[in-house]
Amino acid sequence: MAALEGRGLRKQFGGVVALNGIDLDIDTDQVVGIVGPNGSGKTTLFNVVTGVHPATAGTVSWQGQDITNIGAHRIARKRLVRTFQQAMSFPGLTxxxxxxxxxxxxxxxxxxxxxxxxxxxxxxxxxxxxxxxxxxxxxxxxxxxxxxxxxxxxxxxxxxxxxxxxx
Structure with missing residues (x-):
């Protein structure tokens, strides 16, 4: 069993299908690249996997536990972490x-x-x-x-x- 598993992941925004039936298996010792043109759903996949956006359908499992739609903060506490395209920081701190x-x-x-x-x-x-x-x-x-x-x-x-x- 892979550390991170996605099965049948789907994400719809209104009538727009951003992800349709995505399956993935990633272990913690792997380096995996997700490649595609702008607008192909790479960031949306990250958003669904890490709980930033809820999946419309499908499941996400992390280390054998179902984490589908449990929320980004709870997923991050499980040490499944992501960076964002937009740089984020506490701007007033060093x-x-x-x-x-x-x-x-x-x-x-x-x-x-x-x-x-x-x-x-x-x-x-x-x-x-x-x-x-x-x-x-x-x-x-x-x-x-x-x-x-x-x-x-x-x-x-x-x-x-x-x-x-x-x-």
């Missing part, structure tokens, strides 16, 4: 503070990182640790989003448009 918040959450379940500084170094943001997140250029905000996602020590990390805005 880069370090943003990562530290995620790292503190990750520590509760056993962090893979000794400190937030290690994460910042890994994503190339160590020199910007004291910068206010809201002042960062887009590419650095994207790196910050990755750092925050890594900070919670996910079992599986879904990266939406991971290369967008990165130099």
């Amino acid at each position: 880069v370090d503070e943003n990562v530290r918040i995620a790292w503190e959450q990750g520590r509760r379940g056993g962090s893979r990182w000794a400190s937030p500084a290690m994460i910042l170094d890994f994503v190339g943001l160590a020199p910007l640790g004291r910068a206010i997140a809201g002042s960062l250029p887009f590419g650095s905000l994207r790196r910050l989003g990755l750092a925050v996602a890594l900070g919670v020590s996910p079992e599986l990390l879904l990266l939406d448009e991971p290369g967008a805005g990165l130099n």
Whole structure:
């Protein structure tokens, strides 16, 4: 059994079918790419799998548990984590503070990182640790989003448009 399973996933927005009968099996030790043109449903698939949008039909299972439509916050607590196309942060906090918040959450379940500084170094943001997140250029905000996602020590990390805005 795969760690993440989707069966017959369907998502409709009014009369528009964005996903139609999608099946997927992903293990935590795999690197999988989902490729398609703009508007083909890649982000919608992530949104359904991670509870951002409810599935119209089908099921999502994570580590053998049905997580279909249980909500994004509950899914994230299970360490199934995703990044977003749009850079997200606490704009009034420093880069370090943003990562530290995620790292503190990750520590509760056993962090893979000794400190937030290690994460910042890994994503190339160590020199910007004291910068206010809201002042960062887009590419650095994207790196910050990755750092925050890594900070919670996910079992599986879904990266939406991971290369967008990165130099």
